[in-house]
Amino acid sequence: MLSVRDLRASYGSIEALQGTSLEVREGELVGLVGHNGVGKSTTLKAIAGVLKPTGGRIEWLGEPLRGGAAATIRAGIAYVPEDRRIFGGLSVEENLRLGATTRSDADGVAADVERELERFPALKKLYKRRAGNLSGGEQQMLAISRALISRPKLLLLDEPTLGLAPIVIDTLFATIASLRDEGLTVLLVEQNVRKTIQVADRAYVMAPGGRIELEGAARELERSDAFRAGYLSLAPAAAPGQTKAVTA
Numbered sequence: 001m002l003s004v005r006d007l008r009a010s011y012g013s014i015e016a017l018q019g020t021s022l023e024v025r026e027g028e029l030v031g032l033v034g035h036n037g038v039g040k041s042t043t044l045k046a047i048a049g050v051l052k053p054t055g056g057r058i059e060w061l062g063e064p065l066r067g068g069a070a071a072t073i074r075a076g077i078a079y080v081p082e083d084r085r086i087f088g089g090l091s092v093e094e095n096l097r098l099g100a101t102t103r104s105d106a107d108g109v110a111a112d113v114e115r116e117l118e119r120f121p122a123l124k125k126l127y128k129r130r131a132g133n134l135s136g137g138e139q140q141m142l143a144i145s146r147a148l149i150s151r152p153k154l155l156l157l158d159e160p161t162l163g164l165a166p167i168v169i170d171t172l173f174a175t176i177a178s179l180r181d182e183g184l185t186v187l188l189v190e191q192n193v194r195k196t197i198q199v200a201d202r203a204y205v206m207a208p209g210g211r212i213e214l215e216g217a218a219r220e221l222e223r224s225d226a227f228r229a230g231y232l233s234l235a236p237a238a239a240p241g242q243t244k245a246v247t248a
């Protein structure tokens, strides 16, 4: 569905991506994890059309993806950036309705808004409230809902749980998993590697320069010694039949 090949992107003289390649297939929830500053956000920005790549290819539904952010949304890719881009001076309702501005059909927007309020009951109570007064978790729910109102085929999420309380983090991960269960395709960038690997179908581990260091089915990565030692801060898994020594 989405194919990224040898992607390169720079900020002035800093080449953040020096050849990133990944795939997202229809209906998958794909995690993109890695240490700080390796290029995860830059990858999403390039796919979302907010940062122009300096090389490589991004193909969407078999065609090259170009034309900037608005064209990307119209093509069916919604992006929730790390800073959420909520309009603080507008109400929750107005923010949600802004999600429909790239849609050609006005029909069905009210039903979509209603569906989002069912998805996040917290937003229902805050519907007329100024979005700038919402908590970080509520703003994240609003940002995801607004993105869903554009009726995307692919949702790009950049660190949706960053800085949020544990209970809100659990709610958001459950929501992201349920979106995939409803058939939406999701590419999720996250610092919370453990929870990401629990909900994802597949995952990519990014190393500096945007190089993909490890990739595979989430269940297999979770068992791989390189992944456990480098990204879960866990000792390698015991081999089948081997008893692990337990020290007091």
Ligand SMILES: Nc1ncnc2c1ncn2[C@@H]1O[C@H](COP(=O)(O)OP(=O)(O)OP(=O)(O)O)[C@@H](O)[C@H]1O
Pocket: 011, 014, 016, 034, 035, 036, 037, 038, 039, 040, 041, 042, 043
């Ligand atoms: N606007 C910018 N101007 C200059 N350099 C930038 C800019 N944004 C990111 N970079 C640099 O590009 C590299 C990749 O950054 P990016 O934000 O994509 O990493 P990341 O993996 O998402 O990290 P984090 O998890 O900390 O958000 C880093 O070296 C970063 O310092």
